[in-house]
Amino acid sequence: MVNILRSIGDRSLRSMVDLDKGTIDREIYVNEEIYKQEMEQIFARCWLFVGHESMVPEPGDFIVSRMGAEEVIISRDRKNKQIHVFLNTCMHRGEKVCRYDEGNTLVFTCPFHGWSYDTDGRLVGVAYYKESYNGEQLDKSKWGLHEATVCNYYGSIWATWDKKAPSFEDYVGAYAPSIRHCMQSSDGEDNGMQVFKPIIKWRIPTNWKVPGFTSSTDPAHAAMTHRSVNAAAIGPQGDDGVGSRAPVRAPFPSKSWVVGNHQLGHGGGYTFYEQPGVPEYVNTWMEPGVDDYYQAMRDKKAEKYKDTIMPGRGHGGGHFCVWPNVVFDFWRIRPWHPNGVGSTESFRLFPVDKNAPQEVKDAQRHYVMRYNGPVGMTESDDMENWNYVYPASQGTIARTLPYNFESAIHRGWTDQRLPGFTISQNKSEEAQRARFSRWVDFMEAGSWDDLYPVYKGENLHNK
Amino acid sequence: MVQYGSTGNTNNPGQLEATDSAYTFRDLPEGAKIRLTNGAVAEITGNPKDGAWLLIKYLENPEDPSQVGVDDMVFFVDVESLV
Numbered sequence: 001m002v003n004i005l006r007s008i009g010d011r012s013l014r015s016m017v018d019l020d021k022g023t024i025d026r027e028i029y030v031n032e033e034i035y036k037q038e039m040e041q042i043f044a045r046c047w048l049f050v051g052h053e054s055m056v057p058e059p060g061d062f063i064v065s066r067m068g069a070e071e072v073i074i075s076r077d078r079k080n081k082q083i084h085v086f087l088n089t090c091m092h093r094g095e096k097v098c099r100y101d102e103g104n105t106l107v108f109t110c111p112f113h114g115w116s117y118d119t120d121g122r123l124v125g126v127a128y129y130k131e132s133y134n135g136e137q138l139d140k141s142k143w144g145l146h147e148a149t150v151c152n153y154y155g156s157i158w159a160t161w162d163k164k165a166p167s168f169e170d171y172v173g174a175y176a177p178s179i180r181h182c183m184q185s186s187d188g189e190d191n192g193m194q195v196f197k198p199i200i201k202w203r204i205p206t207n208w209k210v211p212g213f214t215s216s217t218d219p220a221h222a223a224m225t226h227r228s229v230n231a232a233a234i235g236p237q238g239d240d241g242v243g244s245r246a247p248v249r250a251p252f253p254s255k256s257w258v259v260g261n262h263q264l265g266h267g268g269g270y271t272f273y274e275q276p277g278v279p280e281y282v283n284t285w286m287e288p289g290v291d292d293y294y295q296a297m298r299d300k301k302a303e304k305y306k307d308t309i310m311p312g313r314g315h316g317g318g319h320f321c322v323w324p325n326v327v328f329d330f331w332r333i334r335p336w337h338p339n340g341v342g343s344t345e346s347f348r349l350f351p352v353d354k355n356a357p358q359e360v361k362d363a364q365r366h367y368v369m370r371y372n373g374p375v376g377m378t379e380s381d382d383m384e385n386w387n388y389v390y391p392a393s394q395g396t397i398a399r400t401l402p403y404n405f406e407s408a409i410h411r412g413w414t415d416q417r418l419p420g421f422t423i424s425q426n427k428s429e430e431a432q433r434a435r436f437s438r439w440v441d442f443m444e445a446g447s448w449d450d451l452y453p454v455y456k457g458e459n460l461h462n463k
Numbered sequence: 464m465v466q467y468g469s470t471g472n473t474n475n476p477g478q479l480e481a482t483d484s485a486y487t488f489r490d491l492p493e494g495a496k497i498r499l500t501n502g503a504v505a506e507i508t509g510n511p512k513d514g515a516w517l518l519i520k521y522l523e524n525p526e527d528p529s530q531v532g533v534d535d536m537v538f539f540v541d542v543e544s545l546v
Contacts, residue, residue: 125536
């Protein structure tokens with residue numbers, strides 16, 4: 001049982017997160033004890049994004065991912081073709097049983113003493129079994145790899161260590177359809193995506209909450225941080241003629257907001273559509289043939305929604321964070337894994353229509369590479385901030401000062417189309433405040449009983 | 464072409480029990496038959512190519528006939544020779 005830390009010195013955790021004033025103490029980003037508690041109270045409990053089913057398409061395929069600070073193996077077993085998530089540690093002495101980022105295998109064999117595990121996690125090989133254990137003393141069935149509970153949600157793979165966690169759909173609440181839409185191909189078909197392999201992995205010297213809590217949705221940063229990239233007009237899909245990196249958006253009756261669910265922690269950009277149909281397609285790609293493909297797919301989607309108002313976020317609509325550490329778009333998935341109080345391991349996964357022609361996939365891959373990751377133009381901008389925030393916040397004096405998250409505070413409202421969420425204006429830090437609300441709840445909760453069912457009453461963060 | 468026993472026991476190329484047979488072990492193909500130290504005979508059903516383990520199916524097992532047809536893993540020290 002974890003000993004719940006409720007204060008640092010004479011300051012309570014709850015006092016460090018003042019959502020009435022919109023101030024957050026820097027201490028929660030730089031304190032080692034708080035970090036350790038986050039691993040137990042948050043990452044050992046929550047549903048965490050670990051990968052996509054297309055990364056392990058064949059029996060015996062595996063990839064190495066992370067849950068919090070710990071490595072996990074995502075394995076599609078050879079017999080039943082089911083996807084499993086295992087802690088990457090031998091049950092004998094703890095050595096990693098998988099040293100490769102991805103591959104296909106018959107078994108996971110520990111290089112230390114040779115304990116060997118089937119792709120479904122069962123312990124199937126123990127060296128000197130007869131001599132050392134009399135052939136029966138060791139019950140192999142009790143010593144399989146430590147396995148997480150898994151949910152395959154329209155191709156996205158999620159896992160939790162906590163057997164008492166609520167169902168994944170309850171966990172994500174009204175955001176569940178948004179995740180589903182992100183996993184649809186551009187014509188609106190479920191399970192329509194694949195992820196480019198290998199994925200990008202790199203480490204940055206900052207606390208996981210700096211990018212994880214702050215970058216979705218943060219419209220103000222785009223105006224300043226990415227101003228130079230916007231001026232350079234590197235893409236995404238080429239210069240639109242006005243010096244902006246943003247693609248031209250067709251006018252369509254819709255309204256985009258920043259939203260946050262203070263009871264569940266999720267939040268980010270959200271678009272409500274006001275009439276049936278989908279926005280007109282606008283040619284934006286430099287590479288020949290790509291616009292033709294996306295136009296055809298858009299037409300198929302338009303046919304499906306010709307008499308139906310598309311659900312919110314059904315056609316893009318900004319990125320959003322699924323509590324605690326992954327940000328979704330329809331074209332990229334960005335988990336930030338804690339790797340120590342001042343270190344974060346970033347993954348970048350880029351979905352693309354799995355049935356798209358190769359030239360479309362190539363164009364999409366080139367675009368996301370020049371945009372994202374450690375050498376991507378835009379995330380290079382972001383890293384300048386993420387990496388300097390941490391050292392500039394951890395000094396003796398600096399850590400006593402609060403961060404300001406007041407933008408558009410107490411100006412939210414509710415909308416029955418997105419229950420549980422506070423809707424806020426487009427330039428707002430409501431989504432970030434929602435994550436800190438949930439952060440305090442998790443850090444203080446003794447069990448899931450304290451966290452679910454969520455509070456159903458008046459949302460105090462609304463006006 | 465796989466050269467059974469090529470780097471193993473040079474006095475008896477079929478012998479596999481020695482540690483220096485790791486290369487041979489790594490390259491044993493599916494379908495090959497091996498005899499275990501307890502007298503059982505098995506067919507290789509998979510080779511993880513780590514030089515130490517083989518996936519097998521028992522064809523004969525005088526010690527325990529109920530094991531015939533059962534899948535198992537076998538460590539190199541328990542393998543006597545190729546059949």
